[in-house]
Amino acid sequence: MRVISGSKKGLRLASLRNRTVRPTADSTKELIFNVLGQAVAGNVVLDIYAGTGGLGIEALSRGAAKAVFVESARPVQKVIKENLVRVGFLEVSEIMPVRAERALALLTQRNMKFDLVLADPPYHLNLASETVELLDRYDVLADDGWLVIEQSARSELIDSTPRLRLEIRKKRGDTCISFFKHEG
Numbered sequence: 001m002r003v004i005s006g007s008k009k010g011l012r013l014a015s016l017r018n019r020t021v022r023p024t025a026d027s028t029k030e031l032i033f034n035v036l037g038q039a040v041a042g043n044v045v046l047d048i049y050a051g052t053g054g055l056g057i058e059a060l061s062r063g064a065a066k067a068v069f070v071e072s073a074r075p076v077q078k079v080i081k082e083n084l085v086r087v088g089f090l091e092v093s094e095i096m097p098v099r100a101e102r103a104l105a106l107l108t109q110r111n112m113k114f115d116l117v118l119a120d121p122p123y124h125l126n127l128a129s130e131t132v133e134l135l136d137r138y139d140v141l142a143d144d145g146w147l148v149i150e151q152s153a154r155s156e157l158i159d160s161t162p163r164l165r166l167e168i169r170k171k172r173g174d175t176c177i178s179f180f181k182h183e184g
Contacts, residue, residue, distance in 0.1 A: 001054055004030050006061030008087045014079050015052050023052050024120055024150060028175055032148055033058060035168060035179060036116070039146055040064050043115035046107070046140065048100050048131065053080035055118040060089045064116070068094045070103040100131065104138035113142040123152040132180065136161035141182040149178050 001013045001023045015023055024032075032055070033040065041063035047056030050069040060067050067089070069080050077097050084090040096103045100121075107114075117135060121127035128151035135147055147164060151157055153176040159166045160180075168179040 003061045008061040011087055013083045023054050029058055046114040046117045048119040049121045053083045066092050070096045072099045107140045108138045114140055115142050115145045117147045120150040126155050128157045136163050145182040147180040151176050
């Protein structure tokens with residue numbers, strides 16, 4: 001696993017040796033950020049179900065101003081911190097050691113707004129639709145902000161919510177990536 005592009009291009013990231021975490025494949029990361037283009041630079045990013053932090057770190061490497069990483073598994077939080085130190089982004093990052101819904105509630109209380117939310121929930125738990133609904137309920141996406149969610153191509157995902165409109169859906173192998181636009 002490595003940083004694909006930007007200021008930290010080519011740097012390798014640490015990962016766990018067990019199979020509890022499925023890092024986003026480099027080719028999938030590249031697809032996500034090619035679709036987003038310049039929508040990353042200067043913006044604030046939320047990486048939910050962050051795993052080893054690869055998506056949020058990629059956003060920072062491509063010019064995001066700040067990233068918040070949400071990960072409830074303690075061993076994985078340590079890997080995120082190790083990766084942030086390795087690439088020099090610890091100062092512009094925050095790790096929230098809680099579950100996704102708790103993090104969204106806390107971020108809403110803090111009036112935090114994100115231009116981009118990256119979500120890669122565990123495939124086997126089928127949390128993609130629930131995650132989209134949580135992000136519709138909690139007001140953390142900025143007007144015209146993006147939600148990008150990765151899931152198994154075999155699972156279903158809702159196409160829209162009252163405040164999130166599906167713009168693009170791409171499939172690659174067993175992976176489906178959906179891009180939602182926030183309608184404030």
